[in-house]
Amino acid sequence: MSSDLFISAEEAAAMLGVSVQTLYTYVSRKQIRSQKAPGTRQRRYWRPDIDRVARGASVTPSLAHFGISHDSDITLVTSDGPFYRGQSAISLAQTQSIEDIAALLWKVDRKSAFRSADAHAPPELAELSAVLRNASSIDKAIALLPFIEQANPLAYDLSHAGMCRTGAEVMRWYAAILTDRDTISDAPLHEQVAHFVGGGDEVADLVRRLMVLAADHGFGAGSYAVRAVASTGVSPYRSVLAGLAIVMGRRTSFGRLEGIRRLLSDIAESRDPHAAILRHLQMGEKAPGFESPEPYAAGDPRAEALLASVTAVFGDHPLLVKTTQAMDMVRERMGLHPGFALINALLARLIGLPDGKVLYILGRCAGWVAHSIEQYEAGMVTPPTANYRGSLPEPG
Template sequence: MELYIDAEQAAAELGVSLTTLYTYISRRGIRSQRVPGTKKRQYWKADIDNIRKRKGEKPSPPARDTLQESKLTLVTPEGPYYRGQSAIELSETHTLEDTAALLWDIRRDAVFGPNAAVAPPELRDLYKVFKDVSIADKAIGILPFVERANPRAYDLTHEGLCRTGADLLRWYAAILAGRDVTSSEPLHIQTAALCGGEDEVADLIRRVLVISADHGFGAGTYAVRAVASTGVTPYRSVLAGFAIAPGRRNVLGHRAAIGRLLDELAASSDPQSVIARRMQEGEDLPGFRFPWPYVNGDPRANRSLDDLGRIRGDHPLFVKVMAAFSYAEAELGRHPGHGMVNDLIARVIGLPSREYLYPLGRCAGWVAHSIEQYEAGDVDPPLANYRGQLPKVSELP
């Protein structure tokens, strides 16, 4: 690809005269350099293409199409749709295993069988090493050993990838519970056992896991797909999603800030004043961010709040937090996001962390994206618009 073009080419690309081109050099920031041994100059082609874009014309040569195609999830103002089916409606009847099979385009009984994945011999020692770290970091440390202990993980056929996905979900549930073996029990039942195991709590967890399974192309999904395109197993690609979890710009990375806000609300006799004080002092409201195209709150959060209210509507924390949510909506037009509601649910039902809900559900979507991207081939990265120091003509190949 040409890096520089001469004045005549540049003028032709822009559809202007040479005189107009020379005015563009200073007014529009077109970079150029002198051709050694002559009085002529060459012009940086990326700058020419950028001006063409601003004029509504297509650059030449044609830019690579950077839109990522997927058949998995459509995000609408009413919530996500998994392969054309409303995630919120699916949560009424489906389990996470059902939802994973739908996203992975395979029969549930073909991959979620009774066979348990082999535990790595180092597992007990690994639990000790990672005793005081987050669940995400624990998964990052342990899952590569699980992969190595299970040679079938390297079967990259469609069915093989799906079987590995099922093993991965079960291993994440086992890591949550600190168990040495996986279980074929439904994932929501396994999770509910960590906080008492009542049927109504298990059903709430089932619903949350289903609507958390996928949400299109967030940062985690891009990371997972980029790694999957290299031909690794789902164990490795899903680690990319866990790796970005603590990021300050990532929804999961706000967990600590959300936790502090919930602590304040729990300790206050006037939860509305907590919201008012934060706004008066210019502080942020963590957990009140939700993605496009939601304009009146995240439908997933709204549904989960309704579900939680049905079974724990009289819980003191739920009562206080709902008062704060109502105040934030009425006075500030702010609505809680899915992450905030996940954290609230975990506290009200007695789970130690939101990491027990959202990431477990999201693993199903990350595996789906891993499979789709591996089968599609390499990720096609966007063309970069270089803005640094330009090379001299004599240094160009």
Template sequence: MTMTPSRYLSAKEACAELGIRPQTLYAYVSRGLIRSETGDQRQRTRQYYREDIERLRRHKELRARPEVAAEQALRTGDPVLESALSRIDDDDLYYRGISVSELARESTIEEVAALLWTGDRSLRIEEFAGEARLDRVSPALVAGLVPLSKVEQMQAILPAIGAQDPTAFATAPPHIHQCGARILRFMTLVAAAQDKTVSGIAQTLQSAWLPGRPETARLIEAALILCADHELNVSTFTCRTVASSGASLYAVVTAGLSALQGPRHGGATGRLEALWDEAESANSVGDTVTSRLKRGDVIEGFGHVVYRGVDPRAKILMELLEEAVPNSSELALAKTLIEEVGKRTGLAHNVDLGLVALRRTLGLEKGTALLLFCLGRIIGWIAHAIEQYQTGRLIRPRAKYTGPDPRHASG
């Protein structure tokens, strides 16, 4: 059995890993590049975070080989641009320095939108307080959307909403905040299949999906908050690139929705639902997992490139479900899946499992897990667009040419 590497390195190990002297190591610590903690109290030794040392080592290697730096950054998850929106640190997630655990339990989705868009969650964005009416957009268009999936409906209706929005091409506050709130509220109506908002976003969804169960609005709200931002995943990077061209928020969100529909991004919850169905009808959840591993299948809902342990978003969702519906059979199955997959792969559960567990525990329709992810992430897409507009820069990476040498290519 493979042993999990220690989270820390000794000073000697850190110096060997980086090829530096102890004095340089201490300088890195004083500059905040490497975190350290007290190790053996008796010997007064310190231990150093392995992830910080590995990140510095990769950075040094890339500086020595600049021709592969961009490719490595895009492929391995190294930073490619600056952002003040979300931070992933010590297997926790923060929005503008505030833990998502606190936000999911104490804030509304409107407050989190204000936090990500403006830096002040107490700021009141007027558009959130008004009434959104989908039936005033284009009744014929809305009626024609029925055969499409909810995400496709969102894409189709965005241009019509934008055509009626005087702030559609705003790129600076406060108008851009009003535009963002308008987009979010109308996308909520599409997800809820309602003509007008009830009050808040979570309450509108709850009244449509779970009428008569107002206590579930808090769980829906938490799920939206936990999905709001997560650095530069494929859809968010797409949104920043589109925003860098000066395109409107409506174009930005349309692009994000396109990226989200790819099976490697938004399709994970659907495949996890299939595994869940199989496990639910099998005699043994463990045998179901083993069978999938034997076939070489990816076990969706487990593992994440930026977390060594449990995805904090999944952890919070499971805790909230345990508090709200502790005796749910679907929640029990989720715990069994976590245990059986963990025993066989060492992988911890991620946000996809948390969303599907929420969907099934509350008895929501299939596809709702993706809808929650989508609605929450729209907030982050808008935040990244605002941040990108403020830079005034076009994202224009270069490609490393790998075709035939034009000096030797024949006509």
């Protein structure tokens, strides 16, 4: 171990341009590490920490430290909801399709990206699908997308136009997986889902609105993963795989879907929806699906907009009536608002989408592909270096 990696207090203070007394303050405030020098009462200071503070680097790693560009013009998240390239997602959901939103996020003409569907299906797809017939749509997609990618040589075209075409194909394949098909279709994605559940135009419209509102939400955990993978130069198939792997983590909003589904089942089966909520609270659980994180302390506008549309269609449905009563109680007594994941799960149940079929992913793929394109075009970011916080070697 080179001895110059540890320096004296006087040397450290000189490098920082402060007094030794100020150095002692820095040790706690700026996380400068030190160790007692063998055989003495003096301490030696870890030079890399001194260098870091001297150049004004943050103790907390920035996004760039994770191989991710932190510059983005895709989505701005505000208390009024997300804005896709400057346009309100809440307003866009009134009229636009998820294909329109994908084209907006990808900065491409919709017709050039969503061309006539060309299957490029691997020969073993039907056999693999049969093996995975009981898997969730996310797990099934994680298993099948690499084989689908390999069947299409154009997937490796990482030009802007090529990544947009591949992005459209990824979305169509997830729609096929979601609706238990082994071929893709160029029919509007919301209509494919509505047909699968036997719904009409009103159900198709609700699915369309959900997907538009779900398309992107800035730099969430899934977007971090997508961008980190995209920076290495993989196709949108592989980038989306990263998002799929992350999004159902138990610390994410949608990773708590199982708890939300249980709550909705309890509400549906209970004569008193208030009692269903109280049972969860009495077991020490938080009310699943209720949250008020920043910037949504007053409620998530996406959830509010989607709930209003759901109510217009299913207003007298017993589950919706009971769930609305439960939401009112939680809002009044706990100051918490229904999150977007809760309204997603509620809509899925109302339209008859089977458990394990995760609909919002079909919308979120549009945002993941946008992040994939933006990150790849930003170039490779300087590889990260670990901010090691473990035990240091003994001073030499």
